[in-house]
Amino acid sequence: MKKGLLIDLTLCIGCGACTEACKAQNKLPGEVEPELTAYTWASLETHETDEGDEIYVRRLCMHCEEPACASVCPVAAFEKTDTGAVIYKSERCIGCRYCMVACPFSVPKYQWDKTFPFVQKCILCYDLVKNGEQTACAKVCPTEATLFGDRESLLKIARRRIEKNPGKYVDHIYGEHEIGGTSVMFLSSVPFEQLGFRTELTRKPLPSFTWGVMSLVPNIISLGGLTLFGTWWIINRRMKLARERLEQEQNQEESEK
């Protein structure tokens, strides 16, 4: 069963326990930074509403249902696992950074301080979840603003919350449909675009945008090869025949002389 996280921004008090727990769990050096970096896999942003309220938005990998990073990686270093996590196999990575360019949420970050760097991002506590535990961030959250569970049941919970409090929540579960759905989802009382979420994203899974072209490759090879060879053969044969005819005519002329 694919797991996920439901982050209810209305419940978040901005204590930052999740970001600290993330650092500890993944043994990341340094302090928690205000933005995602190679060493901060979960960060916390503060947004102020028009009424002057503070809203805290957590940033982390969205763990797409059909991840662009896994689709573009030439050496298949990313994998969408059965736990729902998109994990990174650093031993494969060649460092092309196509994943960083392709990610619609710009989540994968690079160890720019290293001579031979790796890509880094949240892996939805793959080892913990595999052993039946919650993610470190969900475990420490004091207000259940970060909820861990099956993606399907989280969606049900989210829908119930919106139905019960239509005045409180905007009618949108961010991550339900964006780019084909993500394992990390958000609920908010403020329109998402005001909180730095990209709401213009397509609903189509991103890998489908290239598969249309990639699936043509076998045809290009076979049809292209056939056409080119055919063209060469026809032209070559015609020239050969023309040459022979010319020689014959010359021979005739000579014999007539």
Added chain:
Amino acid sequence: MKLPKITFWRIVLLIIIVLGVYSTFRRFVFGLGDATNMSDTFPWGIWIGFDVISGVGLGAGGFVLTAIVYIFNLRRYKPIVRATVLTAFLGYVLVIVGLLYDLGQPHRIWHLLIYWNHHSVLFEVGWCVMTYTTVLALEFAGFFFEKMRWTKLVKIQHALIIPLVILGVILSTMHQSSLGSLFLIFPDKVHPLWYTPLLPLFFYISCIAVGLAMVIFESFLSSRAFGKQLEFDILDRLARVLAVILAFFFLFKIEDLIRHGAFMAMFEGSYESWLFLAEILLGVLLPSVLLFIPKVRHNPTGMFTAVSFAVFGFFFGRLNVTITSMEGVARAIYTPAWTEWMTTIFLVAMGFTAFALAAKYLPIFPKEEPTAAVSGAASNK
């Protein structure tokens, strides 16, 4: 009068080598963060946009001209096919070297061979570039065999040339267009002036254009450097084809913009719109119009200028797609570090040097041609 000029260029080359080696040292000792202005918001810079994505395009002359000569049997273009294959081969080698600078784990480039992902456009590009460079090496090997008088190998190479050329055309068609497909997966990140599902097709058409432009460009440079006579008649025909392809590209691009409702974005006065107009007007329309005018085309300076605009326009276009088109969503402007430019210039200079050496020691230019017979081939460099 000639000596000081040569000394000047040698000094320039020396400076380029010193600074290039220093930049290389910075990159491979202190890393990408030190040697480049790339960042998490801008993970791809000019090493990808210029050295790799544009560099591959410049080598396209190789497959275009070999197809013309060997498959379509237009023998009149044969005198320039060798120099073109040499250019393409060196170009692809430089692309691979450039890629080694850019990869975070360059020593693992061979991972492409063992870890496969057939969904990845980059996987396909990587494989095509690998195999096509091998094809070019085999096409190039013929000159070397000839030089060494290994007649048996020359014969084998000649027998294999048609399959090699066909393979080269297929591989090139695949990866030249796929470089455009690289950008298809982030429709929400690329500016609408450049994003179109037909991006692979535009990359393919423009690579054929720049391939032809480079053949002409490189013929001019060779004729100057090696005191060799220009095959002006051949170049004139190629220039006419180039004019048509550029015109087609221009009209097709405008049509595509209209179809996607992005036509007016050209005139919105934004940073992107100006750079787009510069690309399409100065780099595509202008050279096309110039090359359509016989008076310009029949004048060496005119043709050289027009073709230079086409090459410039190609670079401009590729950098627009890789860098400009993504700056809006990233909310950042990327300007390359001087070390990034320096390694690029260093690689280009190495390419020129390698070309000069190959032209000097290998049978690249036709000797039996009466027009080219009187040449001081070895006088410069």
